[in-house]
Amino acid sequence: MNPLQFGNPASKNSTCGEWVLVRNRKNTMQSTYAQVVGQCPTCDYGSVDVSLGALSDLAPDLPFESMVFDDSSDTTIDDLMGADTPQPANSTPISPKDLLSVVWELSGPPKHTGTNQIDLPSGTRPTSTTSPTPTSTTEAPKPTSPSSPVFSGRATWYSDTSGFCEHPYSQSDMIVAVNEAQMGRVKDLCGKKILLTKEGSDVQVVVEVVDMCPSKYCKSGDLDLSQAAFKEFADLDVGELTLKWSFLDS
Template sequence: MAPIPRLAAKPLSIITGALFTAFSAPSSTPPTNGANATLPDTQYIGSASFLNLTLLHTPPLSSSSSSNSSSSSSSSSSPISSLVYYHSNNNTYTGCNQMPFSSTDNVVLMNPLQFGNASSSNSTCGNWIQVQNRQNTDLSTYAQIVGICDDCEYGSMDLSLGALNDLAPDLDFEDMTFSNSSDITISDLTDSDSTYSSSTTTISSDNLLDITWSLSDAPEPRNNPAPTSTTTSTTTSPTTTATPTPTPSSTPPPAEQFSGRGTWYSDTHGQCEHNYSQSDLIVAVNQDQMGTGKDMCGKKILMTMKGSNVQVIATVVDMCPKAYCKFGDLDLSQAAFKKFAGLGVGELTLQWSWL
């Protein structure tokens, strides 16, 4: 792996906090230290896209890859996106909090910044949120955070079909056909002068509804049951203990931060020994922090550019040799680099942390 020649350019802070004006209220500005941005008693503004779980199934694990598995559940489950697993044996899913749910439940994939660090106390994994339709404030629903929406902007999320139906019952989401390649929007369908029809048109699954939302207690069980309680018996009387739901601290500790140069490259195969695409959000870590083995392969990092509120989650797939990257430096895929600036910029000054 070797980076391609870069254009000589100073790091540019071309993406400013104005990018988030449409997504966040003045009280919900993203932090720049990598800490979780989702706080209790705070309302956030964003958009809701469609989380179509039935389209996220990956092929079942092969017999060769599952032959060494020690549990039947792991051999019948496949990882899909964002910390969620699909279990083919009973047609259910397991989220980041290891609790089962089905495709009819109200669940949400949260944007990376407001999901937080999945392995720390500042994660919103398993938390409930209350979501409100910004155009019709009488319509609201509850949803449980089960994973990360890697391509969602700050304030925004992917919502399951049930949650979307609660927020916009006049829209026939169940009869719509969605495609990530379509640029036809819900607004096109609802425009009185539009010639589109939801029954015959494939529409984009992105930004279906404008929403406001905040962290919430679990809803009443009759609509969307909270995680199951467990009962343990003693010699005197039974004791019921509810599964705790983590609540983010109002002052969460920041993750350890690194700083260095960010460049971009064009390889599609690296030290982790699998092929990938330059359209993926991936990164090669400097040799000092990556090493020459595979221990860091598949890990996630959270990156932000100096002078910008944009933050990106990327997966480690490769190592950048010392000849090109010193401690703290990162070599990004073109897709990851373009989240911050155009390729012609050449170099960025990045802050980042392990997730």
């Protein structure tokens, strides 16, 4: 599991040991159960790192077991596969990232219906994420932790490249300046992750707190986003949005 959604194993909010139901985004009938047994340090928010067995369940037509994976490669499955028939990929190294687009959700454990039978979605079998394997990009479920209050406010964008937290950043980074009322004059929130959502939209964006927006520009609940973060929701010409947001446990 990606670090943000894996959580702290010492807390009640960790997903360690939980089961997830993973589905192929293009064909949701191709799905599998997997148990969370570790953290994927290089995975982005919403991504999971699954075993080859799980990948085979999710896309049985793709020859994952014959592929050669190389972290330094930029070649993707799409580069190697034909439009209709998957081609063998046993000689060209391909990138282990973004192998499959999936959706997933936390689930109870698969139900046993007999001595060796498990009640699964059609065409699947249970799978555990037991070893480091290729990463799959996913659509993240919305966090609903009661320990993370949800705020709402006006979101604007700005053009600075340094600020209150005293380290440089780029406007292409997914970063945010929190209003002075909630940020305060101490740096306790610097580096915290915030989940942004827009009502009526499926888009969710995770940003890092790197700056403070003075009270004359931002009231309590307001955020000032990097241009890259703002553009995840709308064009810069829109100027401002109303977003809901909450801190993510780190």
